[in-house]
Amino acid sequence: MIFFFVSITITLAQSTIVTSGDTWKYLDNGSDQGTNWRNVGFNDAAWSTGNSEFGYGESDEATVVSYGGNPDSKHITTYFRKVITLSSAYSSFILRGKRDDGVAIYFNGVQIFKDGLTEPILYNTLATNALDDGQVWLSATLPGNILQVGQNTIAVEIHQAAINSSDISFDFELIGQNSTYISRGPYLQMGTSNSMQIRYRTNVATTSKINYGTDPNNLNTQVSDNVSKSEHLVDLSNLIPNTKYYYNIANSTEIIQSSAQHFFYTAPSIGTEKKTKVWVTGDCGTGTSTQANVKNAFLNYVGNNYIDLWLLLGDNAYSSGYDYEYQTLFFEPYQNSRTMKQTPIFPAPGNHDYYSSSQASRSGAYFQNFTLPINGEIGGPPSYNEGYYSYNYANIHFISLDSYGTETASLYRLSDTLNSPQIAWLKADLAANTQKWTIVYWHHPPYTMGSHNSDTESELRYIREKVLPILERNNVDLVLCGHSHNYERTRLIKGHYGLESTFSANTHNQSSSSARYDGTSDSCPYIKSSTLPNKGIVYVVAGSSGWPSSTQGNYPHDATIYSNSEKGGSMYLEIEGNRLDSKWISENGTVADQFTIMKDVNKNTEVYIVPNTPSLNLQASWLGDFVWENSSITSRTLSINPVIGQRYFVEDSRQCLKDTFLFKVNPNCVNNYQLTNVVGGNSTLNLNANQAISASNILQNGTRVNLSAGKSILLENGFQASNGGVFKAEIKNCVN
Incomplete structure (x- = not known):
C-alpha cells in the first residue's frame, strides 16, 4: 500500500493540515468501487497520483482527470483518497472544499460531509447541479474528535449532475485549530524597503507575537506585545531591502498559525528598476x-x-x-x-x-x-x-x-x-x-x-x-x-x-x-x-x-x-x-x-569613441526581444568592433521599436592620435592633433577624411583609401 503523509510536528493553535495543491491518489475510470474504498487500509496502490485542483473543462486544473472516451456518456463518479498524520489533537477542524457537481467526504470510513447528493450514494448516482460551477469554497466546522492522533484516511467522491456535463472540479483544505485561532488575516500593510506591518484578528483576546527570519527553519527574531487583544498590529522593522522573510504568528504560549505560505518580500530601495x-x-x-x-x-x-x-x-x-x-x-x-x-x-x-x-x-x-x-x-x-x-x-x-x-x-x-x-x-x-x-x-x-x-x-x-x-x-x-x-x-x-x-x-x-x-x-x-x-x-x-x-x-x-x-x-x-x-x-x-x-525608447545615439577602441557593448533601450542588424545575436546587448562613421541598428521582432547607434571620434584637439579603426563607407571623419597622427586603417568607399596635425601625419603599413572617397592631410596647429 502507498501512503501520502502530511505531518504536523509542532502543536499549533491553527494548522494547515491539507492545503490546495497537495498530492492525492485518484481513480478516474468510471468503475463501481462499492464502499470499501472509503475505509482505512484500502489498497489504492494502483490508483493515479496528482495534485489538486482536479477536474476538466475549466482550464484551471492542476491535474486533469479522465471522463472516458465518450463525451456524451462521461464517468459519473471520480474517487480520491489521502492519508494524513496528526501528531497532536485539535479542538476543532475547518473543512473547505470545492466541488462540481456533488461531493461526499469520509474520514476513516465515516461520512462527515456531503453536498448535492442524496442517499443511497452509488457509483452511478447523479448529483444536483452546482450553481456556483464549483468555484466557491464550501466550508464546515467539525469537532476535534472526528480525527485521531496518528494516521487518518480522507476519502472523497465527486459526482456529475449529467452524463454529458462539460466539467468537473475538486479541491480540498483542512485546518486544525485549538482554543485560540486567527479569524481574520493575516494581512500585510505599510510595506517598505525596511519594514512591514502584519495585521490579524483572533477569536479571543490574546497576546501578540511574530517570529520571523530569512531562514524558514530558524525564525530567530521576535516582536511581541504582552497586552491581550483581538485586533493585532505588529510592526517589523530594521529589515533588509528586497529580501524574503518567513514568519509565523504566536502568542506568549503557543504558535497560532504557520505554513509554507507565510512569507513576504521587503520592497527594493526606492528608484530601483526591479520587476x-x-x-x-x-x-x-x-x-x-x-x-x-x-x-x-x-x-x-x-x-x-x-x-x-x-x-x-x-x-x-x-x-x-x-x-x-x-x-x-x-x-x-x-x-x-x-x-x-x-x-x-x-x-x-x-x-x-x-x-x-x-x-x-x-x-x-x-x-x-x-x-x-x-x-x-x-x-x-x-x-x-x-x-x-x-x-x-x-x-x-x-x-x-x-x-x-x-x-x-x-x-x-x-x-x-x-x-x-x-x-x-x-x-x-x-x-x-x-x-x-x-x-x-x-x-x-x-x-x-x-x-x-x-x-x-x-x-x-x-x-x-x-x-x-x-x-x-x-x-x-x-x-x-x-x-x-x-x-x-x-x-x-x-x-x-x-x-x-x-x-x-x-x-x-x-x-x-x-x-x-x-x-x-x-x-x-x-x-x-x-x-x-x-x-x-x-x-x-x-x-x-x-x-x-x-x-x-x-x-x-x-x-x-x-x-x-x-x-x-x-x-x-x-x-x-x-x-x-x-x-x-x-x-x-x-x-x-x-x-x-x-x-525612453527608439533612441538615436551618437557614440563618441577614442580612436582604436577595440570593442564595446551596445544595449537596446527596451526590455523584450531583439534583432540586431547583420548579427545572429538575440540578446539585449551586442559586443562589436566599432567602425567609425557606421550606423548600427537594433529592432524588436514586431518592428515596433528601433534604436540607432552612430560611431564618431571626438573632433576636439588632442595631443596625438593613432588611428586603426575602419572608417565606414559614405561617412565623414575629422581629426585634429597638436602633435602627430598615425594611421594604419582602411577608409571604405565614399568616405571623407580630414586629418590635421601640428608636426606630423604618418600613413603606416595597412593604410588604404578606397575609390570614391576624399582624403585630406595637412600640417596645422589646432586649439580647443
Missing part, C-alpha cells in the same frame, strides 16, 4: 462566485510568481462597508489564499465603503481595517488624511485618491479643485515626484458607459472636467478606477474633458495602436518620454472583480478601445525598467485585454 508585479481588483467584496472565479483565475495565471502589491479600487465590501461585511465578503474569501498572507494591500475607498458611517466621516470599517502611509512613510508628501495617500515602490509612484469623501466644513470633494485640500496635496505630490512611472487610482471613473454613466453622473463628470487636466499636465501614465462593474480601457489619450459626443479619435487619441503588442495589426506599444511633456494617459475601468453587471444603452464609451461586461476579471501589472505591461485576466482564465507602454 514589480501588481494585482488590481475593483468592487471585489461581493461574496459571489464571480469573486471566487476572478481570484482563482488570477492565481492560476500567475502560478508561483510572487505578487509585490495588491491595489483595491474601492467598494471593497458590499453593500455598506460594515465590519461584518468586510469579514465575510473581503477577508474570508481571500485570507486562505497566499496573496493576503504575502502581499501588502494598498486600498482606495469607494462610496459603498462610506455607507457604514458618512461621507464626511472617516470612522467606518475601511478606515479601521487598513493602515495607510498618510505621513509620507513610503514617499510623497504627507496627506494626514486616511482617504488619500501616495507611496513609492521600485521606480513607480502610486497615488490613491478619495473620490467620495468630503473634507472641511465646506464638504469639499476631489473635484472641487479650487479649494479641496486633497487637490492641493495632489499638486504638491505630483510636483515632488521623481519616479519614472506614475499610477493614480480612485473609485469613480471619468470615462464609462458601463453600469454607471460618466456623462449624466455629476461626480464622474466633474472629475473628468477638473481633475484630469491636472494629471495630464504632470507625469501620470495610468489611471485605474472601479465603480462601473465592467472593464473598459482607452488608448493613450489626452485633452478630452467633455461629454462622450465630443470625443474625437483624431484629436484625443495620441496613438491609433491597440498597444496589445502581440503581432496583430496596429498593436505597437504606446511610447512616452520621461522628460518631455506628458503625451497622454491610459484610463482603465476595472470594477468587475466581484461581478459584471448591466451597461448603458450606448455602451461602450467612445473613448475606449476594449470593453467587457460579460465576465468578471482583475488586472495584472508587470513593470520593469522602462516597460509597463497590463493584462486583464477574465474569470475564465483568459487574457482578454492587454497593453504595453514603454518610455
